[in-house]
Amino acid sequence: MRMKKALVVIGALAAATLTLSACNSGSPGKTDAPAAEKAWKVAENVSLDGSPTFDKMKERGKVVVGVKEDQPNLGYLDNTTKKRSGFDIDIARWIAADLGFDEDKIDFRPIASANREQAIVNGDIDYYVGTYSINDKRKQEIDFAGPYFITGQGLLVRTDEKDFQSIDELEGKTVCSATGSTPIQNIKANYPKVKTQEFDLYSACVENLVNGQVDAVTTDQAILIGYAAQQPDKLKVTTGPLFSEEKYGVGLPKGDDVLRKHINDMFTNGGDTWKAIFKNNLGESGITVDQPAVDAY
Structure with a gap:
């Protein structure tokens, strides 16, 4: 059975929690933070009895x-x-x-x-x-x-691609994720018209996305946000509903x-x-x- 009802509920949560804002400039992942x-600040005289x-x-x-x-x-x-x-x-x-x-x-x-x-x-x-x-x-x-x-499970696409609002819009296209992962299993089980590609590492999926070999990458949206922040001129996280929480x-x-x-x-x-x-x-x-x-x- 397709996950329509679940997507509606989780999509509402996502809409309430996530909003798209203008991209900032500068280099992501600053190590000096x-x-x-x-x-x-570092607290002083901390006491945690028990x-x-x-x-x-x-x-x-x-x-x-x-x-x-x-x-x-x-x-x-x-x-x-x-x-x-x-x-x-x-x-x-x-x-x-x-x-x-x-x-x-x-x-x-x-x-x-x-x-x-x-x-x-x-x-x-x-x-x-x-x-x-x-x-x-x-x-x-x-x-x-x-x-x-x-x-929750989301989608990462190239910046010049449309902002997909549902997985159904990717029918006939190729979505990549880690081999044997829950996200790729969800796609295979519930969206048979979507093509899949698997690699051992998500970074390989991202590389193939940038090179145009796949059309989207899926895993936890937090991880995808990290990749998008690494290459904001090339990648973006879609604002459509999440597939899980x-x-x-x-x-x-x-x-x-x-x-x-x-x-x-x-x-x-x-x-x-x-x-x-x-x-x-x-x-x-x-x-x-x-x-x-x-x-x-």
């Missing part, structure tokens, strides 16, 4: 954060400069600063998606920030602060309610900081996004 860094995770941070004198490092403008490591940048990276820095830890007291550790829960359960990391969708299955093993971002949260050890509340309060009271982080990392994509309310479960 001046606008964002000015938006937060948080075993915070106690571990204080004892070792640093924060250990799980991240991704292959997503432009979200979580990215420049192999030449060894500098990290992106929306998620700055969210992780902001959390650390609010807990009293400056940049030189953060130990970033790349953790593959499949290993995130185990890394948190094992105590290998204090928290995880990296396009980490909140769902009930994961909440059986860990907790989440947030969400700090709401996204994904709420990105901060992965935390199960049962550390004190730390979860502290981070949720930071998000709730830090709207200006959130906006600065988004603008600095993803503003050049041409998409503006509202900060979501946290789920203080």
Whole structure:
């Protein structure tokens, strides 16, 4: 069965949350992040009574954060400069600063998606920030602060292409995504008239899109925004309905309610900081996004 009803509901959410704005000028993915860094300060004399995770941070004198490092403008490591940048990276820095830890007291550790829960359960990391969708299955093993971002499956196209408002408009065209991913499975299952192309990496899909070998790329819109911000003169994110809803949260050890509340309060009271982080990392994509309310479960 095609996903018409679901698209109507999610499309309404997308319309309320996402609006197209004029593209900014300048270079995307600034590693020094001046606008964002000015938006937060390192807190002093922080005390979180009842948080075993915070106690571990204080004892070792640093924060250990799980991240991704292959997503432009979200979580990215420049192999030449060894500098990290992106929306998620700055969210992780902001959390650390609010807990009293400056940049030189953060130990970033790349953790593959499949290993995130185990890394948190094992105590290998204090928290995880990296396009980490909140769902009930994961909440059986860990907790989440947030969400700090709401996204869903969207479309990336060339800037000279039309702004597709539905997947049906891509019938007969080729849409690319990662091999075996949920997005490509959704296209195959529900839109058989749309051609598909698969590669191991999304970056390969983006390269083929720029070169005209495929007509669109699909995955979480947040990831697509990152690619659009990287090449705003060549790529854009469509404003049509999203195909799903994904709420990105901060992965935390199960049962550390004190730390979860502290981070949720930071998000709730830090709207200006959130906006600065988004603008600095993803503003050049041409998409503006509202900060979501946290789920203080």
